[in-house]
Amino acid sequence: MTKTKLTTVLAIAGFALSSTAFAQDAETSAPEVKADAETLAQAELINTPSTEGVVTDEASCTYEGGSVEELQDGTACFIQIRGEEASTKIYDGMGMGVISCEGNGSFPNEISSFNDSYCYVYLTEKTKPKTREELEAELAAETARQLAAGTDVEADADAEASN
Numbered sequence: 001m002t003k004t005k006l007t008t009v010l011a012i013a014g015f016a017l018s019s020t021a022f023a024q025d026a027e028t029s030a031p032e033v034k035a036d037a038e039t040l041a042q043a044e045l046i047n048t049p050s051t052e053g054v055v056t057d058e059a060s061c062t063y064e065g066g067s068v069e070e071l072q073d074g075t076a077c078f079i080q081i082r083g084e085e086a087s088t089k090i091y092d093g094m095g096m097g098v099i100s101c102e103g104n105g106s107f108p109n110e111i112s113s114f115n116d117s118y119c120y121v122y123l124t125e126k127t128k129p130k131t132r133e134e135l136e137a138e139l140a141a142e143t144a145r146q147l148a149a150g151t152d153v154e155a156d157a158d159a160e161a162s163n
Contacts, residue, residue, distance in 0.1 A: 045090040053082060053092060053099035055121045056106070065095030066121075073127050076120040 055061045055077050058068045066079030080097030087099045098104060101111075101119035111120045130138075 042090065046088055048089045050087050050089050050092050050099055053087065053097070055079060055098055055104045055123075057123060061121070061123065063093060063095075065097055068123065069120075071120075073129065074122050074124040076122045078118065078120055080118050081116065 053064065055064060055066060058075075058077070061068050061077035061079060064079060066077040069076055069078055081101060082091060082097045082099050086096055098119070098121070101121065104121040107122045107125055113119055
């Protein structure tokens with residue numbers, strides 16, 4: 001055989017062997033694409049929009065990481081706003097807050113905080129503050145009741161102050 005033919009035969013044989021070896025390596029070193037059930041479930045949660053990032057009562061408020069507060073005008077949940085990046089099911093129940101302040105519960109009177117990262121969600125119907133006229137009428141009625149009962153308002157205040 002001539003040198004050229006020998007070189008060609010060796011090159012073809014080397015190529016055939018390296019192709020076979022590469023194919024075997026690819027078969028043995030390729031990562032398995034099988035995922036366990038837990039990984040698949042988490043992937044589904046990451047891609048599914050949240051259904052729980054909503055506050056409707058005291059239990060859901062604490063579940064999502066909020067605190068229930070008694071305010072002058074009703075009971076409210078003070079809670080963090082999650083934001084768009086955490087609006088899927090994987091973040092539900094992790095105490096990260098609500099997805100949005102709007103659309104929570106049956107009382108549409110939520111108040112966003114000063115920096116839009118926290119809000120109050122009312123859990124009871126918001127009470128209207130009394131007007132000045134209503135407060136004055138209540139005070140007049142109480143004063144009249146005390147005077148009719150024969151109690152001295154000033155004497156009661158002095159006695160209370162001395163105790």
